[in-house]
Amino acid sequence: MFSPSQADVRRFLCGVHTKTQAGAPMEAIETLASLWIAEHPEYHADLSSADAAVARNYDETPGQTNPFLHLSMHLSISEQCSIDQPRGIRQAVELLTARLDSLHDAHHAAMDCLGEMLWESQRAGRPPDGQAYIACVQRRATKD
Structure with a gap:
């Protein structure tokens, strides 16, 4: 079973955002993630730096949605529905x-x-x- 760390997930989503902006080729899961990222332009700044994303603690900002958790839930629900x-x-x-x-x-x-x-x-x-x-x-x- 694949069990990525929090840092892995954040680096993945930031990488997808970077690939999307560059028009780079993507794997299927990256394409799916890019569609959900496109639905959430309010998260694009958070996705612009993988190092900053890995270092940030979203628990310290009450009332603000963690974009990585949110996008991961979109991906989870998409995967659940696909199978x-x-x-x-x-x-x-x-x-x-x-x-x-x-x-x-x-x-x-x-x-x-x-x-x-x-x-x-x-x-x-x-x-x-x-x-x-x-x-x-x-x-x-x-x-x-």
Whole structure:
């Protein structure tokens, strides 16, 4: 299993941003990351220097989103949907996308569910509950 460090993730995303700006060729995962980076121009300054990104502690800035965590969650949800793991997440995100008329907004709503699932898992000392995650996304997809 691939388990990159925080520095690895930050260097990867900064590298993708650099390649995008240069029009350099990319691997498939880099292309996917570049699409999410393009959706978040507010993060481009954070992505401009890998060394600064690795050195920065986003926990010290309450109320500010960590762009690397945010973009990583977009990539995670994209990957989950591509392989439908946990089973049913693809359909739940598709339903949410249709309801919100935006894949980007659906991902942001799913991120709340993903974060909730991970927090609960850590709090309870149990493995993540994929079915609870899917149920949360489905509730958001059917909410009036």
